[in-house]
Amino acid sequence: IISLRTIIGYPAPKKQNTGKIHGSALGSEEVAALKNVLGFDPEKSFQVDQDVLAHARQLVERGAAARTQWQASFEAWQSANPEKAALLERIEAKKLPAELDAALPVFEAGKDVSTRAASGKVLNAIGPVLPELWGGSADLAESNNTTIEGSPSFIPASRSTEAWKGNPYGRVLHFGIREHAAASIVNGISLHGRTRAFSGTFLIFSDYQRPAIRLGALMGVPSLYVWTHDSIGLGEDGPTHQPVEQLASLRAIPGLDVVRPGDANEVAVAWKTMLENHENPAGIVLTRQNIPTYARGTGDAEGDTFASTAGVAKGAYVLAEASKDGATVPADVILIATGSEVQLAVAARENLQAEGIATRVVSVPCVEWFKKQDPAYRESVLPAAVKARVSVEAGLALGWSEFVGDAGRSISLEHYGASADYKRLFNEFGITADAVTAAAKDSLAGAVTAAAKDSLAGLSA
Structure with a gap:
């Protein structure tokens, strides 16, 4: 351990070793005194010795010569390595490979899959065609599903283990139990450019990463975060590990995209959409528990199929349209859901439509992406005329009033969780299809009452 004792503000003669030196300007008198201590003329400001200036200006010539030498070497490398040169050109242009769409997995409808498992399959499917993508976990790789299988670790070969072989070009990062450091490291990699890096941990531990996440958002760094175990659905680990306020607080960070896909196929499109963006960070929020994978079609009433995943990239889309007697009709009520709670909205839609209440289900994988859409698209998904709305998310309702309005209702969790299996927790805390x-x-009753009051107010006016 090397321990150094320092004096803040040294060698300012009067303000060194004081609290004032930490946050206030020296002032002209102290600047003059400091210049005397350092051997400068206190009467002169911004003085640069002519020899220093002349030497610095030679940098232009030295740089031009170095650039010419480098360019010749680079062109020789391009000629000798055309495939690598094409890869570099694609990466520097910030374009995804043409093979990416074909590499994305399509998950079988009707099979329950946790979105963390789906994310792991997506990473391993796109890994071979996206060599610039690398990352790892804060000691939770098996839980986060963040390992690109068959890839070496980014560790010295001398530090290889039986499980992990390392080399300077390894793609698997082992951050250790250091969530803040993991986020900061990924910021640094992203700032360096060319490659795309991700770090994984549980959603609850995003709290440790928050300063780095905030700075990445402030700087517009396209860091990627994989956050699993996204709600009380993680079960028996209990309230210390069950995120309640994290979704709302992360969405409050300007410039951060919070992506919570509603099934396995939404996960695939979410990953592609995040990779297409180079302007700001994004975190994908994933379930521990298995959830349904929907049969995708047109989303209309015929056959009662669910819409294609094309709408995922727009942040919110109509997953299932309102219908009566097998025909698409305007919605009486809109159910707005994210992540594992989309299945509750789908089940509630069946209940409501069986009673003759035309019900639309809107999946909202990313609020931030939806807000970037033009007004016409947002109106097509959430028509202003439909006042009866319900948001469904296993976290705070904070933020959802913007979408449900005055007559809307929210199925949410306004308190900490408990230690029990996820099915019991959702039932005990009223996060169910019946709720x-x-x-x-x-909400329908509230919307009718509000409309009647408005009508009476109009008549009296």
Whole structure:
């Protein structure tokens, strides 16, 4: 251990070793005194010795000569390595490979899959065609599903283990139990450019990463975060590990995209959309528990299929349209859901439509992407005329009033969780399809009452 004792503000004669030196300007008198201490003329400001200036200006010639030498070497490398040169050109142009779409996995409808498992399959499917993508976990790789299989670790070969072989070009990062450092390291890699890096941990531990996440958002760094175990759905680990306020607080960070896909196929499109963006950071929020994978079609009433995943990139889309007697009709009520709670909205829609209440389900994988869409698209998804709305998310309702409005209702979690299996927790805390159904009816009644009051007010006016 090397321990150094320092004096803040040294060698300012009067302000060194004081609190004032930390946050206030020296002032002209102290600047003059400091110049005397350092051997400068206190009467002169911004003085640069002519010899120093002349030497510095030679940098232009030295740089031009170095650039010419480098360019010749680079062109020789391009000629000898055309495939690597094409890869470098693509990466520097910030374009995804043409093979990416074909590499993205398509998950079988009807099969329950956790979105963390789906994310792991996506990473391993795109890894071979996206060599610039690398990353790892803060000691939770098996839980986060963040390992690109078959890839060496980014560790010295001399530090290889039986499980992990390392070399300077390894793609698997081992951050250790250092969530803040992991986020900071990924920021640094992203700032360096060319490659795309991600770090993984549980959503609850994003709290440790927050200063680095905020700075990445402030700087517009396209860092990627993989956050799993996204709600009380993680179960028996209990309230210390169950995120409640994290989704709302992360969405409050300007410039951060918070992406919570509603099934395995949404995960694939979410990853592609995040990789297409080079302007700001994004975090993908994933379930521990298995959730349904939907049969994708047109999303209309015919066959009652669900819409294609094309709308994921727009942040919110109509997953299932309102219908009556097998025909698409305007919605009486809109159910707005994210992540694992999309299945509750889908089940509630079945309940409501069985009672003759035309119900639209909107999946919202990313609020930030949805807000970037033009007004016409946002209106097509959430028509202003439909006042009866319910948001469904296993976290704070904070932020959802913007979308549900005065007559809307929210199925949410306004307190900490408990230690039990996820099915019991959702049932005990009222995050169920029956609760969504009841909230929809309550919202409908509230919307009718509000409309009647407006009508009476108009008549009296």
